[in-house]
Amino acid sequence: MINLYGINISACTDDNINLLKRLISDERKAKMEKFLFKEDSIRCLLGEIIARYAISKDLNIKNEDISFKTDSFNKPYLPIADKSVLYNISHSGEWVVCIISDKPCGIDVELIKQADFGIAKRFFSQNEYESLMSQPEHYRTRYFFMLWTLKESYIKADGRGLSLPLDSFSINIGSDRICVSAKDNNNLSNCFFSQFEIDNSHIVSVCSKEDNIPDNICLVTVQDILNTLR
Known part of the structure; x- marks a missing residue:
C-alpha cells in the first residue's frame, strides 16, 4: 500500500481553519501558535490534518483513535496491532503533501525559486554537482530542485534524518x-x-521501498477532510 495526497493552503479560509483545528492534537495547536506568519501556521495545521485524513481514509480508522508516535530518529509512524503504518509530510509554498505506506517512504515538495548553487557545491555529491552544472543555464534552477527534493525524499525514507549526510549518497536522474x-x-x-x-x-x-508508486497525487479539499474526519 502506498498513497499520495496533497492540499493547497489557499483552501484554508478563517472559518475552515477553526473547523480543522478541532480535529488535530493539542500539541499541534500549540505549535501553530508559535509561528509569526499566518501561512506558516496554516502549513503546520494542514501537515497533521492531511496525515490524519490519509490514515482515516486508507485504513478506516476514526480520527479520535489516531495517536501518532515517533521512533528514535523522530520519524513519525502509527502503531496498529502487529504492524506499523508509516507516513511522511512535507510543505513548501502553496502545497502540503503526504505519503502513507506500510514500507519505508519519504516525500518532499519545494517551491521553485532562485537557487543557491553554492549549497549544491558544498552539500551535494561530486557527481550530482557536475550533473547540475552541465545543465543548460535556463534549466539549472529547476534541475537543482529536482535533485534537492529527491535527496530529501531519500533521507526521509531512510529514517536517520540529519545523521545521514547529503553527500553520502548520489542521485542519478536518467532518461527512463x-x-x-x-x-x-x-x-x-x-x-x-x-x-x-x-x-x-x-x-x-x-522515495519508497515499494515500486508501485502512484502516477499522481490525490488532491484533497477541505470538504473531503471534514467529511472523512468529523
Missing part, C-alpha cells in the same frame, strides 16, 4: 528512471523514486 548510489545503503536498499510537478512552480519527489 531515477536511481541512487550510496556509501551505506543498509537502511534503504532497492528503493524506488517518482517525481511530479504538482503545478508549474512546485516539484514533488517520492
Whole structure:
C-alpha cells in the first residue's frame, strides 16, 4: 500500500481553519501558535490534518483513535496491532503533501525559486554537482530542485534524518528512471523514486521501498477532510 495526497493552503479560509483545528492534537495547536506568519501556521495545521485524513481514509480508522508516535530518529509512524503504518509530510509554498505506506517512504515538495548553487557545491555529491552544472543555464534552477527534493525524499525514507549526510549518497536522474548510489545503503536498499510537478512552480519527489508508486497525487479539499474526519 502506498498513497499520495496533497492540499493547497489557499483552501484554508478563517472559518475552515477553526473547523480543522478541532480535529488535530493539542500539541499541534500549540505549535501553530508559535509561528509569526499566518501561512506558516496554516502549513503546520494542514501537515497533521492531511496525515490524519490519509490514515482515516486508507485504513478506516476514526480520527479520535489516531495517536501518532515517533521512533528514535523522530520519524513519525502509527502503531496498529502487529504492524506499523508509516507516513511522511512535507510543505513548501502553496502545497502540503503526504505519503502513507506500510514500507519505508519519504516525500518532499519545494517551491521553485532562485537557487543557491553554492549549497549544491558544498552539500551535494561530486557527481550530482557536475550533473547540475552541465545543465543548460535556463534549466539549472529547476534541475537543482529536482535533485534537492529527491535527496530529501531519500533521507526521509531512510529514517536517520540529519545523521545521514547529503553527500553520502548520489542521485542519478536518467532518461527512463531515477536511481541512487550510496556509501551505506543498509537502511534503504532497492528503493524506488517518482517525481511530479504538482503545478508549474512546485516539484514533488517520492522515495519508497515499494515500486508501485502512484502516477499522481490525490488532491484533497477541505470538504473531503471534514467529511472523512468529523
